[in-house]
Amino acid sequence: MTHFKTGIEFAKQLDKTDVLSDFRNQFHIPKNHHGDPLIYMCGNSLGLQPKSTQSYINQELEDWANLGVEGHTQAKNPWLNYHEYLTGSMAQIVGAKPIEVVVMNTLTVNLHLMMVSFYKPTKSRYKILIEADAFPSDKYAVESQLRHHGINEKEGLILWHPPKGENLAKYEDLEQILKQEGNQIALIMIGAVNYYTGQFFDLKHITQLGHKYGCVVGFDCAHGAGNVALNLHESGADFATWCTYKYLNSGPGSLSGCFVHERHAYNKELNRFTGWWSHNKNTRFKMRDDFDLMPGAEGWQLSNPPILSMAAIKASLDIFEAATMPKLIEKSKLLTGYFEFLLHELRSDRIHIITPTNPDERGCQLSIQVKNADKSLFNQLTEAGVIADWREPDVIRCAPTPLYNQFLDVYNTVNILKSLLND
Incomplete structure (x- = not known):
């Protein structure tokens, strides 16, 4: 020390x-x-802002100006598969396998897309557990998911509070909640690093606790990605999401990262919203084929990637790769x-x-x-x-x-x- x-x-x-x-x-x-x-x-x-961000974005602007639609295949960094340039570096940052990671949409959108797949309430198991002082957007999102399924948010939302007079949440309190209500909890969704206190939770421990009681477990890693060793694959979490504009320096309102554990990679039965970018990339542009779902986190994509935002992310991720x-x-x-x-x-x-x-x-x-x-x-x-x-x-x-x-x-x-x- x-x-x-x-x-x-x-x-x-x-x-x-x-x-x-x-x-x-x-x-x-x-x-x-x-x-x-x-x-x-x-x-x-x-x-x-990295000083390199401007040149990364300018490259795409130049290719757009000079190539037009041909930039999808002929740009210096062809746009069709641009998200793939981010996958390896992002997977290293969050401790995941490349098949488990994709960059797409924005954070709360991805939270909702994950809950479409992983929040599957029944009459007996329908509650969602979050930390009491979760980032407000997370609370709004899970409340709206409860309402979407016809569940009163006051009845369906469980809050993991710190002990009275304290600021930090205790795992023994989480265990007690699960002992009492675990068979009614469909989803545990915790902020990996609490935005207010800075507390970094033990993701693996929480996941193991949740799975012991049959709960799906996901994490909002907005304050964790690029900041702490998340080790998402090892944690065993079902899913995670994070923004890229905080520690990952990609610019205001930039895209989000998404993790889906590889055990779900080939499960085509998981309910999800789909779009043409979750269709098999080899036949995507044949247009008239029946939907063919891609494996892994890429299978949750909806739309073609916004290149200018991804260029800014790439500029930062290249710095992270050099720094480690x-x-x-x-x-x-x-x-x-x-x-x-x-x-x-x-x-x-x-x-x-x-x-x-x-x-x-x-x-x-x-x-x-x-x-x-x-x-x-x-x-x-x-x-x-x-x-x-x-x-x-x-x-x-x-x-x-x-x-x-x-x-x-x-x-x-x-x-x-x-x-x-x-x-």
Whole structure:
């Protein structure tokens, strides 16, 4: 375990020995009105733009301009199978096999498509379990699925709450819920990393618990993909989805990734919505053949891929492939551990870290609870040049992201916070 020290020289030394330090130069860092770089701690909300993104998109614009429809087969990166260029890298990032991964649609759309297939309520087994403080969009999605099947959401939705007075969910409480209601639960769908607290759940443990009681298990990995070792295949989860605009730096509103475990890859009996892009690619354009479902996650596609968005994803994934997830996670644990150390050194009774202290139970995000929900502290932090994120009622979320954040960013953030607390 690293023995951290206070003082700016220690931060500079950590940056000097950081084997990933050059990757920061591959990103556009936002600047203030003086032209100085801001301290960007908001990769958990929107990742920064790789400098290569523009050239990746320009390539497709040029091919469109020069080739028109022929770009589908003659572009430098032919558009017909463009999603396949993303599959291998994305599978490595989330710990899956290529047959289990596809990039398509956006996050909540994919959640609904997965629930079409994997939420199959009966008269006796119809409930959905989520964590109590799930990202609101997930809650809205599962409530609407319940209503779609004629089930009252108040009766059909089960919430996994942390113990009273605590912020982090406990597995023993989940086990108790399953002991009491497991035979009525059709689907467990948990955010792999809780957006509010930063708690990284044990996906394999949750999956094993759910399967023990006959439940389907899926995960929303929006705050996990590109941040933690998800190991989706090993987890045994039935499905997972994630966005690509947070830690995966693909741009606002960009496409989503989708995982379907290989044990479902050849099951054509699974109910699903289909479109021409889930049809066998070898006969797709014969047009008059009966529907022939593709195996694996590709079989959940509906439409041909939006190339410009995928080009932005490809630009980022190429950087991830060069950096590698194991090295990124190693730096992330060091970077966030250093951040935690410096925050504790403030010894302020106004702030409290609610994120787990165990590095294996969190990603790079630390959620800082502010006493008396004083948002003025967050506003002052922003004015001082730190771009973080405020979440009601009382939390500042900061995510030192290993691809482009320095240890000096962490030091300066805490130093600014210290000066604000002492004012």
